[in-house]
Amino acid sequence: MPDLGKYAGDVLMAYGVTFLLLAGLIWRSLARSAKVKRQLKAAEERKSHG
Amino acid sequence: MIRLLWRDITLAFRSGGGFGLGLGFFLILVTLVPFGVGPEGDMLSAIAPGILWVGALLACLLSLDRIFALDFEDGSLDLLTTAPIPLEGVVAVKALAHWITTGLPLVIAAPALGFLLHLESTAYRWMIVTLLIGTPALSFIGSFGAALTVGLKRGGLLMSLLVLPLYIPTLIFGAEVVRRGAGGFLVGTPLAMQAGITLGAVALLPFASAAAIRVALR
């Protein structure tokens, strides 16, 4: 861990917020991807069977 | 086209919508500001140009959804797309009618409301000039926003969200001219910029609005 001096709080906050936002974005993208994939699969099956 | 203009203007007057509503909103906003920031004359005269401009902008926004929404609901917009005049012309005329019923009254009322806000005497001239130049841009930009949201239920809030960012340049240059004019500085550059925005908006945006309406009616 580097010595961040008196600005430690600011620097860590900037990095923390960034990772939080990016993680949220990636998580939402993946979650929606999985959800749509599942729904589409179900719909395709309904189409070929029903 | 002239007849369409008259039709829109008389409709706006009769339904008591745009005309009175925008002005009333403008008056209320200007009355509320001193309650919010305090009655000191110096402070009020310092923020008066900004308040008047923001007020005009919001008052203009208020009646925007009427440009197309009513005609969309009763189907006359469909008729207008098949009319002999191009849809771009229809859009431009409707935006013009909106300006005459909303923008022009605001220009006329602004000096009176300027008194309430202790607007500096040197600034009146510029207030009227910039509003006169700037409000057509507000109507034409607004007609584009209205065209984008025409087919939507509850499009009004969305339209404000889309239109307000587009108003920023007009607002900046308009308020800047008044502020400079009040201080006795040169106003040529921002005034020219604002005029440029208005001319550009009047010339080009009807095409974008007409394209959006064609898509919405498809």
Add this chain to the structure above:
Amino acid sequence: MAINWNAFWEWANPRKFMWWTDRALPVIAILAAVIFVIGLVWGFFLTPDDYRQGATVKIFYIHVPSAMMAINIWAMMLVASLIWIVRRHHVSALAAKSAAAIGMTMTLIALITGAVWGKPMWGTYWEWDPRLTSFLILLLFYIGYMALWEAIEDPDTAADLTSALCLVGSVFALLSRYAVLFWNQGLHQGASLSLDAEENVADVYWYPALVAIAGFVLLFVALVLLRTRTEIRARRLHALEMRERVKNA
């Protein structure tokens, strides 16, 4: 060398797009993760503090790339919208839609990291400085664009209208940029990275910053591909559901 443009557009055919992204996406995602981590670890742990700015200089390894991405993603959306209008490639419109949320996140990151940096340096979190203000305006444009996508049900209508908004919005975003410059001269320093940036920034800061930028770009590419794939599936799903509804009615 003559480029076969038809072959080029073939890559944007939805089925073909799904085929090649299925293979490319994992590679790009891993590459993005690796370079992103290298850039930030290098920037965070292995660079010296600036003699004036102290450790806050480390914020720039996220601030500068995210700010660049915020603008470039809008530019990419503009290009994608134009391609949709001219060539009617569905993938193009959906890519623009997918990019918007990423662009908005980048704008937010740039604003927040800028505010955090500004507090110790300028003594205030927020200043109505031209650059900060422009980014705030850009954020508003992103929000409006995404809201319009959400509001319209029919995918083609939504693509058309959002493309129109993107085009007109770009013009007004540029206008706002100049209007804002005119309105307040500001205290933000000039662009800290440009092609001749070696003159502005010492190498110790410059190289990790380059890696961080590459990491952000790759991260964007990976995310936009993932999200576009999702949108293509969602579109197909929408079509299937419509067909079912017609059949059942």
